[in-house]
Amino acid sequence: xxxxxxxxxxxxxxxxxxxxxxxxxxxxxxxxxxxxxxxxxxxxxxxxxxxxxxxxxxxxxxxxxxxxxxxxxxxxxxxxxxxxxxxxxxxxxxxxxxxxxxxxxxxxxxxxxxxxxxxxxxxxxxxxxxxxxxxxxxxxxxxxxxxxxxxxxxxxxxxxxxxxxxxxxxxxxxxxxxxxxxxxxxxxxxxxxxxxxxxxxxxxxxxxxxxxxxxxxxxxxxxxxxxxxxxxxxxxxxxxxxxxxxxxxxxxxxxxxxxxxxxxxxxxxxxxxxxxxxxxxxxxxxxxxxxxxxxxxxxxxxxxxxxxxxxxxxxxxxxxxxxxxxxxxxxxxxxxxxxxxxxxxxxxxxxxxxxxxxxxxxxxxxxxxxxxxxxxxxxxx
Amino acid sequence: xxxxxxxxxxxxxxxxxxxxxxxxxxxxxxxxxxxxxxxxxxxxxxxxxxxxxxxxxxxxxxxxxxxxxxxxxxxxxxxxxxxxxxxxxxxxxxxxxxxxxxxxxxxxxxxxxxxxxxxxxxxxxxxxxxxxxxxxxxxxxxxxxxxxxxxxxxxxxxxxxxxxxxxxxxxxxxxxxxxxxxxxxxxxxxxxxxxxxxxxxxxxxxxxxxxxxxxxxxxxxxxxxxxxxxxxxxxxxxxxxxxxxxxxxxxxxxxxxxxxxxxxxxxxxxxxxxxxxxxxxxxxxxxxxxxxxxxxxxxxxxxxxxxxxxxxxxxxxxxxxxxxxxxxxxxxxxxxxxxxxxxxxxxxxxxxxxxxxxxxxxxxxxxxxxxxxxxxxxxxx
Numbered sequence: 001x002x003x004x005x006x007x008x009x010x011x012x013x014x015x016x017x018x019x020x021x022x023x024x025x026x027x028x029x030x031x032x033x034x035x036x037x038x039x040x041x042x043x044x045x046x047x048x049x050x051x052x053x054x055x056x057x058x059x060x061x062x063x064x065x066x067x068x069x070x071x072x073x074x075x076x077x078x079x080x081x082x083x084x085x086x087x088x089x090x091x092x093x094x095x096x097x098x099x100x101x102x103x104x105x106x107x108x109x110x111x112x113x114x115x116x117x118x119x120x121x122x123x124x125x126x127x128x129x130x131x132x133x134x135x136x137x138x139x140x141x142x143x144x145x146x147x148x149x150x151x152x153x154x155x156x157x158x159x160x161x162x163x164x165x166x167x168x169x170x171x172x173x174x175x176x177x178x179x180x181x182x183x184x185x186x187x188x189x190x191x192x193x194x195x196x197x198x199x200x201x202x203x204x205x206x207x208x209x210x211x212x213x214x215x216x217x218x219x220x221x222x223x224x225x226x227x228x229x230x231x232x233x234x235x236x237x238x239x240x241x242x243x244x245x246x247x248x249x250x251x252x253x254x255x256x257x258x259x260x261x262x263x264x265x266x267x268x269x270x271x272x273x274x275x276x277x278x279x280x281x282x283x284x285x286x287x288x289x290x291x292x293x294x295x296x297x298x299x300x301x302x303x304x305x306x307x308x309x310x311x312x313x314x315x316x317x318x319x320x321x322x323x324x325x326x327x328x329x330x331x332x333x334x335x336x337x338x339x340x341x342x343x344x345x346x347x348x349x350x351x352x353x354x355x356x357x358x359x360x361x362x363x364x365x366x367x368x369x370x371x372x373x374x375x376x377x378x379x380x381x
Numbered sequence: 382x383x384x385x386x387x388x389x390x391x392x393x394x395x396x397x398x399x400x401x402x403x404x405x406x407x408x409x410x411x412x413x414x415x416x417x418x419x420x421x422x423x424x425x426x427x428x429x430x431x432x433x434x435x436x437x438x439x440x441x442x443x444x445x446x447x448x449x450x451x452x453x454x455x456x457x458x459x460x461x462x463x464x465x466x467x468x469x470x471x472x473x474x475x476x477x478x479x480x481x482x483x484x485x486x487x488x489x490x491x492x493x494x495x496x497x498x499x500x501x502x503x504x505x506x507x508x509x510x511x512x513x514x515x516x517x518x519x520x521x522x523x524x525x526x527x528x529x530x531x532x533x534x535x536x537x538x539x540x541x542x543x544x545x546x547x548x549x550x551x552x553x554x555x556x557x558x559x560x561x562x563x564x565x566x567x568x569x570x571x572x573x574x575x576x577x578x579x580x581x582x583x584x585x586x587x588x589x590x591x592x593x594x595x596x597x598x599x600x601x602x603x604x605x606x607x608x609x610x611x612x613x614x615x616x617x618x619x620x621x622x623x624x625x626x627x628x629x630x631x632x633x634x635x636x637x638x639x640x641x642x643x644x645x646x647x648x649x650x651x652x653x654x655x656x657x658x659x660x661x662x663x664x665x666x667x668x669x670x671x672x673x674x675x676x677x678x679x680x681x682x683x684x685x686x687x688x689x690x691x692x693x694x695x696x697x698x699x700x701x702x703x704x705x706x707x708x709x710x711x712x713x714x715x716x717x718x719x720x721x722x723x724x725x726x727x728x729x730x731x732x733x734x735x736x737x738x739x740x741x742x743x744x745x746x747x748x749x750x751x752x753x754x755x756x757x758x759x760x761x762x
Contacts, residue, residue, distance in 0.1 A: 003419055010413040010421075011616060019407050026400050026585065032391040036686055037695035038384055040391075069450030069587065072605040072615030100605030100614055107604050111492070199616065204407065206450065206587040206618035221602065223488050224453040224481030233481055234453030235392060235580060237587035240618075305417055314418035 003312045004358045009349035015202040018243045025239035033236045043238045050245025057248035059185030066210045066231045071176040071197035072100040074210040078172045078193045079104035081218040088112035089138035094126045095334035123285035124153040124335045135167045145174040150331045151282035152291025161190040180251035181288045192216050203247030206240035262290035262350045265359050272363035295344035307369045316347040384693045385739045390730035396583040399624045406620035414617045424619045431626025438629035440566030447591045447612045452557040452578030453481040455591040459553045459574045460485035462599040469493035470519035475507045476715035504666035505534040505716045516548045526555040531712045532663035533672025542571040561632035562669045573597050584628030587621035643671035643731045653744035676725035688750045697728040
């Protein structure tokens with residue numbers, strides 16, 4: 001596939017150094033980390049090393065890391081596992097959360113909890129005053145993502161966590177889109193739990209982690225042999241965990257370059273988008289450096305994504321996480337964007353492999369496609 | 382590591398053909414299967430192909446396959462997801478189930494269900510009469526494994542499923558240890574749900590599946606973007622799923638050879654064990670061809686495993702799934718084995734890479750270690 005890949009918030013290519021670190025665990029006999037023989041011990045040590053690498057990238061300690069198979073699983077563990085230990089009250093989550101957070105909260109309603117979303121402003125930021133008001137009711141858990149997967153908008157998680165802690169409540173943040181893109185420090189965020197994932201940072205699919213305050217009580221989502229201190233049973237995916245560990249280390253080393261490179265490309269991109277009178281969502285808020293979520297009035301996003309795909313550009317219409325849905329982005333609706341404009345949304349999420357030339361050529365093709373689609377639409381009218 | 386690997390029921394080496402099939406998904410930019418662009422479509426098609434391969438190996442249809450990250454997760458999904466849809470009654474499971482089944486059942490007690498184990502006889506086989514008696518009480522789900530991970534003993538799952546269905550109840554079987562070792566046919570087993578896993582059949586860690594009767598109602602364990610028909614959300618682990626698919630196909634092709642090769646080695650092994658007056662657990666029952674679980678009176682299993690490891694043989698003391706435990710095997714205790722003898726248990730689980738020479742040399746080393754340990758023990762006494 002020769003397309004230009006502009007969909008790094010959906011998934012990323014495994015770094016060749018990461019794959020090299022994984023291959024010994026896939027090419028030769030490797031052990032089950034629970035086995036006591038030398039194969040098992042070697043696997044256990046590899047998992048321990050990766051645990052330290054993930055912890056370091058998150059500003060946490062190794063014994064705070066619980067490995068899971070995906071960010072979605074880690075978010076389910078956080079919402080269901082933490083709330084499950086608390087008296088049944090509200091589970092509060094921002095109106096722009098990934099569905100694995102919001103739907104986990106809704107699933108807990110079967111057990112007597114109330115799932116309630118916290119409104120966001122036109123830039124997609126949680127309203128601290130509204131959160132403070134909501135916290136007056138008995139609250140089992142609050143979950144606010146650090147960086148939005150569609151808009152890239154950053155939340156003041158540390159500030160919100162202060163509000164939550166002041167009421168003696170528990171705070172989780174989904175930092176899947178933040179890891180590797182901004183400085184990430186579990187302790188400074190002041191949360192009780194934080195989710196990170198491998199395949200968004202040039203690690204393999206199949207590994208993620210929930211970082212936990214060690215004093216926090218939490219129930220497992222998956223019971224069994226008692227791996228991960230009993231919090232997540234199942235044979236560890238050793239190769240994927242090893243890859244995740246190294247991907248974390250590399251992402252930390254590369255962070256400054258990543259930020260300057262992707263921000264420079266996005267600035268170039270958005271200058272072009274502004275010239276096309278595009279609406280760039282969340283652009284007045286602090287955002288991830290690599291993400292631009294925009295719409296052109298009168299153009300349907302899904303149609304444009306397919307047209308750009310044929311031209312050789314892989315972009316997204318909203319998140320990749322609900323492909324079967326043709327509904328407009330729930331994130332944009334929560335931000336008060338009109339449904340028609342929301343249907344036009346396109347997400348470009350850049351990576352370090354992307355270039356100035358790719359962005360320039362993309363802008364040209366985008367302009368051509370917009371012209372073509374507007375003509376078609378004028379002819380149909 | 383130059384050790385001889387005799388622990389194939391714990392995990393297996395990835396077949397080089399499987400790894401070759403996985404590598405394109407790890408070496409180049411691959412997409413999120415939920416993405417609509419060409420990278421996403423290619424990933425989606427690869428997952429669909431693997432789904433058909435897994436279904437074929439299980440005697441099922443592709444649309445009955447729900448991919449998960451591990452057999453443990455699939456068993457949790459089965460127990461919690463199926464029972465969760467039923468009125469709260471008993472969850473019955475055999476006394477020799479893997480802890481991911483029994484502990485999932487116990488976890489459901491918090492939601493009003495009763496977890497109850499079905500006794501087994503001295504060979505580890507479920508007593509059908511006792512199951513029939515238990516089924517007179519309201520029953521949400523019955524789960525009986527097809528092949529035991531420690532003893533290799535096979536259950537008459539189809540016969541038990543008839544009893545369960547006659548009462549209008551639902552039957553699940555954990556077939557993780559059966560896939561690739563015996564003929565497996567979902568329809569003939571007559572169950573509503575069946576668990577299989579990749580890394581036990583020379584596929585990668587990180588992929589498994591729950592095979593489902595399409596008419597069965599089931600709740601997801603992991604909510605989110607709605608992947609796997611809403612039954613298991615989270616970005617698919619494409620490379621692992623591709624590997625699992627091919628591993629299933631290869632295991633089906635290789636089954637006759639696998640059975641004759643491992644059974645021949647086990648016969649050789651057990652002839653030697655009988656000469657040492659070992660007790661071979663479950664040997665009067667039909668068993669997997671590759672598994673031998675035995676004890677020598679007066680020898681502690683854990684000590685022997687470590688001694689054999691130093692000699693270059695990777696064997697297990699019971700299952701690999703509870704390494705932190707020094708308790709005797711719960712499977713053996715359920716079979717009525719005396720605690721002292723159970724503490725001596727050693728599991729050898731063979732694979733096609735193992736040879737006559739390896740088994741012969743192992744028997745020699747085993748005899749030496751037993752003599753040495755008995756001398757030490759006599760000196761200490």
